Amino acid sequence: xxxxxxxxxxxxxxxxxxxxxxxxxxxxxxxxxxxxxxxxxxxxxxxxxxxxxxxxxxxxxxxxxxxxxxxxxxxxxxxxxxxxxxxxxxxxxxxxxxxxxxxxxxxxxxxxxxxxxxxxxxxxxxxxxxxxxxxxxxxxxxxxxxxxxxxxxxxxxxxxxxxxxxxxxxxxxxxxxxxxxxxxxxxxxxxxxxxxxxxxxxxxxxxxxxxxxxxxxxxxxxxxxxxxxxxxxxxxxxxxxxxxxxxxxxxxxx
Numbered sequence: 147x148x149x150x151x152x153x154x155x156x157x158x159x160x161x162x163x164x165x166x167x168x169x170x171x172x173x174x175x176x177x178x179x180x181x182x183x184x185x186x187x188x189x190x191x192x193x194x195x196x197x198x199x200x201x202x203x204x205x206x207x208x209x210x211x212x213x214x215x216x217x218x219x220x221x222x223x224x225x226x227x228x229x230x231x232x233x234x235x236x237x238x239x240x241x242x243x244x245x246x247x248x249x250x251x252x253x254x255x256x257x258x259x260x261x262x263x264x265x266x267x268x269x270x271x272x273x274x275x276x277x278x279x280x281x282x283x284x285x286x287x288x289x290x291x292x293x294x295x296x297x298x299x300x301x302x303x304x305x306x307x308x309x310x311x312x313x314x315x316x317x318x319x320x321x322x323x324x325x326x327x328x329x330x331x332x333x334x335x336x337x338x339x340x341x342x343x344x345x346x347x348x349x350x351x352x353x354x355x356x357x358x359x360x361x362x363x364x365x366x367x368x369x370x371x372x373x374x375x376x377x378x379x380x381x382x383x384x385x386x387x388x389x390x391x392x393x394x395x396x397x398x399x400x
Contacts, residue, residue, distance in 0.1 A: 173241070176227045180360040183224035183352040185245055185264070186213055190346040194218045200254060200336050207249035207260060208366040222248035222264055224352060225363035227309070240268045240311065243350065249278075249366040252330065259329035261289060262366040266313070266348070268294075273316065273348070278368050279329040289322040290345065291315075309352040316345040 189197075189204070194217060197204065206212055206220050213219040222245035230239050242265060249262035259279040265286065266273055273290040276283055295314040318326065318340055327337050 172231055174229050174231055176229070178224050178227055178352060179363045180357055181353060182355045182357045183227070185222045185224050185243070186349045187220050187222060188346045188349065189218040190344050191217070193343060193345045196339055196343055200330070200332065202252060202254045202330065205251045205253070207251050207372070208247045208262065208370060209361050210248040210250065220250060223361040224350065225361065227352065242267055246363040247361070247366050249370070251372070254330040257330050259325065260366070260371060272319070277325050278371060281368055283368050287321050287325060288319045291317050291319055292348070295347065308354060309350070311350045313348040313350070316348065317342065318345070
């Protein structure tokens with residue numbers, strides 16, 4: 147059954163491509179919520195060490211998830227890809243990609259920010275995302291610059307479309323550094339190494355095989371953010387823990 151559906155998907159993609167070529171169109175948008183399409187953000191060891199030194203943690207939100215086989219890597223399912231079609235000579239190049247609904251929560255003590263709804267701008271070599279902090283969303287901020295480590299690979303396996311590419315040397319843009327520093331209250335000492343830090347790679351792997359169930363492409367919003375205790379709640383929690391410690395000490399003494 148899956149093989150039949152995958153074949154139908156392949157025919158559909160080919161039909162769309164044929165339609166674009168016949169009408170002279172130069173752009174093609176491929177929704178990928180229903181196929182195996184992933185962008186895995188692998189944080190470098192230097193990034194992991196720097197974040198640990200700043201007592202900062204990263205956790206997945208929305209439709210993203212941690213990759214168990216890596217030290218610090220997160221799968222951001224690709225929900226849409228835009229490509230440019232060249233006719234003379236025939237060519238296919240990426241323009242942009244989206245991981246709508248994916249988010250990473252970056253936390254430092256009581257402070258946090260979320261990078262959500264990732265977009266890759268291949269023309270300008272930027273990774274963009276919505277920044278959510280203090281209940282406020284800033285859309286489409288350029289977070290990282292990147293280099294293309296390998297050219298786009300496109301091929302047909304049977305009747306299905308396959309695409310792979312790796313982006314490397316992810317470095318914070320000035321906008322990204324400002325957002326991190328402000329939201330996480332980073333001192334100048336902690337900011338300094340982040341200006342040139344290589345955060346790692348993003349490995350993009352899009353297969354024609356079906357993804358069941360399809361991944362959601364609903365944008366991640368501030369309403370999806372986990373609740374953070376108010377300052378007064380933190381104080382009460384601390385007092386509660388002190389009380390528990392005192393009671394435990396008395397019981398041991400008795």
